Amino acid sequence: MELEFLGTGAGVPSKSRNVSSIALKMLDERNEVWLFDVGEATQHQILKTNIRPRKITKIFISHLHGDHIFGLPGLLSTRANQGGESTVEIYGPKGIEDFVETSLRVTGSKLNYSIEYIELNETTKIFEDKTYEVYAGKLNHRIECFGFRVVEKPRVGELLVDELKQYNIPNGPIFGQLKAGKTITLDDGTVIDGNDFIGPEKPATIVTFILDTKYTREIDVLAKDADVLVHESTFSSTEKRMAVNYFHSTSTQAAEVARSNNVKGLLLTHISSRFIGKSAKQLENEAKSIFPNTHLVRDFDIYTIPFN
Structure with a gap:
């Protein structure tokens, strides 16, 4: 599995960061790509990668703020124009179907594939097959918001x-x-x-996505023993009061979650456009003082899971 970051900014696009979108690439495991949030211009970002829209089979939407969903209608239309024919499953809070279907209807857009909507309203397991499980957990943002925990089940060991x-x-x-x-x-x-x-069984691999939230205990449930925790870091450690007021997290709060839940690696994303250059590095350094295996991600960064 690989993570490729298509957008790592918060709120609005900037010259160095587009708004939120993350691709979980499972090409070797199941020849699929799953997206987590689809901010404005995500399809433009995809053009700069080797991701093929027809490989996108599942889309997980954390919440309905524009910087996390405005790219969705365009991406779905482009996928149809580029040979995508398989069903796309879209998981998201109540209202996601209305947003997508209204956008397609008003623009007269026609898709040559079906969309299955799975509306989230509680903390629960939302997907399972022989190899993967996905859990959604309610976060604490200004509107209904969910985090996600993706578990690749243990695999049989290699033949010796x-x-x-x-x-x-x-x-x-x-x-x-x-x-x-x-x-x-x-x-x-x-x-x-x-x-x-047969060699030792390969343990489960866990990837957790926490976007747009202030701290809530549900984060600990989603992050427990994760190989990789992708966590928003909109504010610095000196802006804790602002983080609370705007229902966001600081870099140090993300690091504390990683440290207290036996996480192996932390990736900071959803970075405010106020942080550029050395000030952006400050967020990473703050987190590293608590949890050393921390990386501040940039657009188009790719991480193999698990990473050191």
């Missing part, structure tokens, strides 16, 4: 091919059977139990 060399097994279907834990009998009568040649 080097240890099988002594049996001179040709590369082919037998390896597949052993990887599945089956017992096979070789031509010479040797019996091999595949379970004896």
